[in-house]
Amino acid sequence: MITRNEGFANLTAGYLFPEVARRRREYAASHPEAKIISLGIGNTTEPLPKFIAKAMADYSIGLSTPEGYSGYGDEQGNTELRKKIAEVWYKGLADESEVFISDGAKCDIARIQTLFGRNVKIAVQDPAYPVYVDGSVIVGAAGKNNGTGYEGVTYMPCTPENDFFPDLSVVEPDSLIYFCSPNNPTGAVATKEQLKKLVDFANKNGCIIIFDGAYREFIRDPELPKTIFEIEGARTCAIEINSFSKPAGFTGVRLGWSIVPNDLKFADGTSVNRDWNRVMTTLFNGASNVVQAGGLACLEPEGLKAMKEVIDYYLENAALIKKTFEGENFKKAGAEVYFTGNSPYIWVKFPGKKSWGVFDTLLDKCNVVTTPGSGFGPAGESFIRISAFGHHADVQEACSRLSKLAL
Numbered sequence: 001m002i003t004r005n006e007g008f009a010n011l012t013a014g015y016l017f018p019e020v021a022r023r024r025r026e027y028a029a030s031h032p033e034a035k036i037i038s039l040g041i042g043n044t045t046e047p048l049p050k051f052i053a054k055a056m057a058d059y060s061i062g063l064s065t066p067e068g069y070s071g072y073g074d075e076q077g078n079t080e081l082r083k084k085i086a087e088v089w090y091k092g093l094a095d096e097s098e099v100f101i102s103d104g105a106k107c108d109i110a111r112i113q114t115l116f117g118r119n120v121k122i123a124v125q126d127p128a129y130p131v132y133v134d135g136s137v138i139v140g141a142a143g144k145n146n147g148t149g150y151e152g153v154t155y156m157p158c159t160p161e162n163d164f165f166p167d168l169s170v171v172e173p174d175s176l177i178y179f180c181s182p183n184n185p186t187g188a189v190a191t192k193e194q195l196k197k198l199v200d201f202a203n204k205n206g207c208i209i210i211f212d213g214a215y216r217e218f219i220r221d222p223e224l225p226k227t228i229f230e231i232e233g234a235r236t237c238a239i240e241i242n243s244f245s246k247p248a249g250f251t252g253v254r255l256g257w258s259i260v261p262n263d264l265k266f267a268d269g270t271s272v273n274r275d276w277n278r279v280m281t282t283l284f285n286g287a288s289n290v291v292q293a294g295g296l297a298c299l300e301p302e303g304l305k306a307m308k309e310v311i312d313y314y315l316e317n318a319a320l321i322k323k324t325f326e327g328e329n330f331k332k333a334g335a336e337v338y339f340t341g342n343s344p345y346i347w348v349k350f351p352g353k354k355s356w357g358v359f360d361t362l363l364d365k366c367n368v369v370t371t372p373g374s375g376f377g378p379a380g381e382s383f384i385r386i387s388a389f390g391h392h393a394d395v396q397e398a399c400s401r402l403s404k405l406a407l
């Protein structure tokens with residue numbers, strides 16, 4: 001018989017979000033009267049801007065005509081969209097030949113692991129978006145979990161004590177470093193100086209950075225970098241993975257992109273961009289043409305304006321959530337709130353308490369779903385993540401309940 005991929009056997013706890021969903025389901029089943037509000041998973045809730053939806057509808061109708069029909073497109077993506085991303089979001093910091101259009105950032109994070117194989121060393125921010133580590137375990141780049149973490153993975157704690165920027169000296173040379181900014185779950189955004197440190201470290205030590213910028217459009221502070229390619233030296237050590245999910249509400253529509261600089265090389269001098277092109281043309285068959293028409297509309301002035309308005313809406317939620325957790329009741333319980341106004345996530349520490357314990361209390365007492373920080377890595381213990389994705393009315397109701405909670 002065929003043996004099981006040992007990566008699956010090595011995966012320990014279930015994926016975080018299904019466990020959150022399971023606890024919510026169980027609670028709902030035993031408390032049918034409860035009106036549960038989710039501030040848990042980072043799923044978008046607001047409708048697509050009309051301008052963007054219409055572009056997809058028009059393209060779709062066009063497909064029913066002989067002139068408008070097209071079949072397979074270029075696997076790397078529509079040339080016009082690649083050009084537009086390079087111009088509008090990278091302002092010349094990336095060339096269109098370095099832009100690859102995809103069906104989303106998570107899918108790219110999974111595919112990118114085939115580029116480096118199972119022998120690569122991994123370094124991740126701790127806490128981190130779970131796919132970096134779990135994906136590495138599945139492909140065999142990370143081994144068994146020895147209780148403190150997976151073999152082959154260096155965890156880089158990002159805590160209030162180090163301003164959520166890791167001590168890079170723990171990273172081994174020639175590692176693949178996953179780095180997410182604005183960060184999920186902490187909401188921290190690396191400054192230019194911090195990213196320069198990271199880039200210099202990577203160049204000096206033969207590392208490649210996988211920079212996940214999925215929340216870049218939440219950055220409101222003009223001093224903060226929106227892409228790693230704003231940093232000198234990044235073109236020889238970094239790949240950026242990004243997405244239309246959060247700025248355009250494309251979580252269900254599905255569209256993302258990656259930037260792999262032509263200057264980035266493997267140890268033997270071969271081009272990473274060329275191999276990525278090979279991965280995308282072999283293991284992927286191009287993003288949906290209808291959706292790419294939506295992506296083009298996003299990058300028109302009207303689309304950009306509409307996306308900004310939706311993000312402003314979520315940031316208003318975030319400000320209210322921050323204020324709520326800074327309230328007297330949480331202060332008395334010792335809660336520490338971390339939020340800089342440049343991400344949809346509020347990261348709250350409950351010193352001395354376990355994350356899942358706080359999660360259960362908030363679910364039980366307020367019927368509000370959050371995400372336990374420990375699910376994002378050992379350094380997330382005692383924290384919870386609260387997501388600002390939600391309708392205003394739901395967030396207001398959740399905050400009203402939370403502000404009355406006696407802890």
Ligand code: PLP
Pocket residue numbers: 042103104105106107129180184212214242243244245250251255256
């Ligand atoms: N990267 C981060 C940091 C995320 O939080 C998420 C989704 O929550 C993704 C990537 C996934 O993006 P996509 O919807 O494009 O797959």
